[in-house]
Amino acid sequence: MKKLINRPEDLVREELEGMALAHPELLRVNLEPAYVVRRDAPVAGKVALVSGGGSGHEPMHAGFVGPGMLDAACPGAVFTSPTPDQIVEATKAVSSGKGVLHIVKNYTGDVLNFEMAADLARGEGIEVEAVIIADDVAVKDSLYTAGRRGVGATVVAEKVAGAAAAEKRTLSEVAAVCRKVQAQGRSMGMALTSCTVPHVGKPTFDLPAEEMEIGIGIHGEPGRSRMKLKSAAEITGILAAAILDDLPFRRGDEVLAFVNGMGGTPLIELYVVFRELSRICEGRGVRIARSLVGSYVTSLEMAGCSLTLVRLDEELARLWDAPVKTAGLRWGT
Amino acid sequence: MKKLINRPEDLVREELEGMALAHPELLRVNLEPAYVVRRDAPVAGKVALVSGGGSGHEPMHAGFVGPGMLDAACPGAVFTSPTPDQIVEATKAVSSGKGVLHIVKNYTGDVLNFEMAADLARGEGIEVEAVIIADDVAVKDSLYTAGRRGVGATVVAEKVAGAAAAEKRTLSEVAAVCRKVQAQGRSMGMALTSCTVPHVGKPTFDLPAEEMEIGIGIHGEPGRSRMKLKSAAEITGILAAAILDDLPFRRGDEVLAFVNGMGGTPLIELYVVFRELSRICEGRGVRIARSLVGSYVTSLEMAGCSLTLVRLDEELARLWDAPVKTAGLRWGT
Numbered sequence: 001m002k003k004l005i006n007r008p009e010d011l012v013r014e015e016l017e018g019m020a021l022a023h024p025e026l027l028r029v030n031l032e033p034a035y036v037v038r039r040d041a042p043v044a045g046k047v048a049l050v051s052g053g054g055s056g057h058e059p060m061h062a063g064f065v066g067p068g069m070l071d072a073a074c075p076g077a078v079f080t081s082p083t084p085d086q087i088v089e090a091t092k093a094v095s096s097g098k099g100v101l102h103i104v105k106n107y108t109g110d111v112l113n114f115e116m117a118a119d120l121a122r123g124e125g126i127e128v129e130a131v132i133i134a135d136d137v138a139v140k141d142s143l144y145t146a147g148r149r150g151v152g153a154t155v156v157a158e159k160v161a162g163a164a165a166a167e168k169r170t171l172s173e174v175a176a177v178c179r180k181v182q183a184q185g186r187s188m189g190m191a192l193t194s195c196t197v198p199h200v201g202k203p204t205f206d207l208p209a210e211e212m213e214i215g216i217g218i219h220g221e222p223g224r225s226r227m228k229l230k231s232a233a234e235i236t237g238i239l240a241a242a243i244l245d246d247l248p249f250r251r252g253d254e255v256l257a258f259v260n261g262m263g264g265t266p267l268i269e270l271y272v273v274f275r276e277l278s279r280i281c282e283g284r285g286v287r288i289a290r291s292l293v294g295s296y297v298t299s300l301e302m303a304g305c306s307l308t309l310v311r312l313d314e315e316l317a318r319l320w321d322a323p324v325k326t327a328g329l330r331w332g333t
Numbered sequence: 334m335k336k337l338i339n340r341p342e343d344l345v346r347e348e349l350e351g352m353a354l355a356h357p358e359l360l361r362v363n364l365e366p367a368y369v370v371r372r373d374a375p376v377a378g379k380v381a382l383v384s385g386g387g388s389g390h391e392p393m394h395a396g397f398v399g400p401g402m403l404d405a406a407c408p409g410a411v412f413t414s415p416t417p418d419q420i421v422e423a424t425k426a427v428s429s430g431k432g433v434l435h436i437v438k439n440y441t442g443d444v445l446n447f448e449m450a451a452d453l454a455r456g457e458g459i460e461v462e463a464v465i466i467a468d469d470v471a472v473k474d475s476l477y478t479a480g481r482r483g484v485g486a487t488v489v490a491e492k493v494a495g496a497a498a499a500e501k502r503t504l505s506e507v508a509a510v511c512r513k514v515q516a517q518g519r520s521m522g523m524a525l526t527s528c529t530v531p532h533v534g535k536p537t538f539d540l541p542a543e544e545m546e547i548g549i550g551i552h553g554e555p556g557r558s559r560m561k562l563k564s565a566a567e568i569t570g571i572l573a574a575a576i577l578d579d580l581p582f583r584r585g586d587e588v589l590a591f592v593n594g595m596g597g598t599p600l601i602e603l604y605v606v607f608r609e610l611s612r613i614c615e616g617r618g619v620r621i622a623r624s625l626v627g628s629y630v631t632s633l634e635m636a637g638c639s640l641t642l643v644r645l646d647e648e649l650a651r652l653w654d655a656p657v658k659t660a661g662l663r664w665g666t
Contacts, residue, residue, distance in 0.1 A: 002542070002545070003525075004568065004638060006564045006566055011601070015605055017608050018605055018606070018611070018626075021607060021611040023624070058600040058604075231338070231339045266389075267392055267628070268633070271352050272344065272347045274354060278351070291354075295600070301598065301636065303597070
């Protein structure tokens with residue numbers, strides 16, 4: 001296992017301490033229980049956004065904490081749901097009395113723990129709504145999930161809901177924007193290599209030198225199929241067809257296209273994939289009006305990529321363009 | 334070889350086409366010869382900045398083209414210097430009559446080809462100055478270099494020189510800012526794994542499962558030493574000591590600290606390294622006043638990292654903070 005780490009049991013704490021040291025103008029980190037809040041939390045008069053999930057997917061979610069996006073992130077152990085006490089304490093730390101939105105990726109542990117935390121927070125008088133993101137078209141159910149898994153659309157949901165909250169919209173309005181991304185977003189991923197969970201010390205799965213896994217989950221959970229390695233054009237074609245057919249996206253739609261790296265894939269390859277995706281969308285009459293290319297929802301050092309398309313309307317495009325200032329996404333401020 | 338590519342010979346062209354499709358609001362791409370310019374080039378009344386080098390180091394340099402940073406980037410083939418005609422044509426495309434600064438990483442081919450291009454551009458009446466970046470303390474000379482190699486300080490030099498140019502300062506003033514970064518910046522890197530050059534098809538070097546290479550170059554050229562894998566704390570200690578002793582950085586200095594991923598290393602590990610670097614600097618009385626953590630100077634899918642420290646003064650800090658809008662770095666606009 002070749003990693004730039006110290007003891008596996010210290011990894012998440014040390015990473016959070018590193019984030020606090022690197023971004024003191026943006027973030028504050030609490031360690032017991034572990035959560036990250038924007039430096040100026042709670043922000044008066046604003047709905048607060050809280051997300052979280054297992055670590056190993058950086059910059060998601062702590063890298064999306066800051067003005068225009070999340071108020072708090074709750075990182076669990078690597079590939080492990082955050083505990084209810086993390087989520088409750090984060091919720092209390094960012095609540096300004098205008099309500100708190102929980103943005104939850106659809107994994108069984110995450111959903112249960114966010115539900116429990118929401119109940120506890122409500123018991124303390126905080127209004128909480130939750131939106132479950134379940135955008136991965138690869139499989140109906142999977143190892144850690146009843147229903148579809150939550151992947152790339154989460155980044156878009158957190159960005160646009162964060163912008164809606166920054167406009168001082170109500171909790172139900174912010175939740176509605178978030179649900180619209182969930183309704184109009186679809187994703188699918190693939191892996192060229194496995195990742196290695198630090199405290200396990202060996203690859204999560206074996207993938208022969210000439211094979212890839214289509215429909216991989218972000219914890220290395222199985223996808224749709226193993227097959228011989230193909231070209232970027234063919235791989236993008238397989239992923240894009242599954243996504244485009246599912247909503248379905250239609251001729252004349254405008255979309256946000258997000259090509260995501262899994263952690264071990266260099267940017268040069270992601271742009272090759274974006275080129276293929278762009279050609280495919282053009283062929284279907286779907287116009288890419290906004291784009292994001294980079295490694296934002298990772299699986300440790302896994303090599304591979306995922307594609308996300310979100311159908312845009314005027315509101316979503318405007319909220320996507322709004323200023324954001326986080327460690328992972330930053331523009332316009 | 335597991336990569337998201339089509340034919341190796343098409344990789345750079347397809348990547349550039351992907352960049353143009355993903356960032357139409359920022360960039361224009363010319364393919365024959367290959368260069369990338371900011372969309373609104375040439376910008377009247379402003380010194381223009383041109384950089385370039387082999388591909389495979391993305392987002393450097395094309396990802397740094399845009400307002401507040403580079404006017405043009407010239408990508409060579411993978412790990413291969415750009416040709417003089419690329420550089421001349423890019424120089425002409427961005428020249429507004431106020432002079433052009435070439436920012437050149439110190440590799441033999443790059444330096445020769447930029448020199449030849451500068452002579453040709455001068456022959457067409459364009460004033461050109463060049464600054465050579467040679468910040469890598471690992472080795473005195475190396476496979477592709479007489480003198481030190483140019484690595485992470487290049488990103489800082491391009492950012493602050495770009496900000497100086499945006500302030501409409503003269504060519505000699507912009508060059509002076511760039512030289513200050515070169516004079517006050519030091520870097521060193523290490524690799525956990527090799528990368529594979531697509532048209533070669535096998536790893537550039539062999540690195541056993543329990544070993545790492547300290548002082549690696551960004552083309553996989555040899556560093557200072559092979560040794561058994563160590564902890565993040567020990568690795569950071571080795572790199573930081575070499576950097577801190579070299580300038581030397583002194584108690585009371587303020588620095589920009591840049592922890593760079595080599596392409597295959599996930600962000601979670603880079604923050605662990607940043608934490609270690611921060612502790613080491615604190616122990617030396619060196620204050621980290623600005624930071625950058627991410628994969629900005631990559632070596633395809635190599636796993637590993639490099640550290641860069643640049644001693645700051647008020648001018649460099651202000652120029653670093655100035656607005657920038659590129660595919661790879663973006664804030665404040």
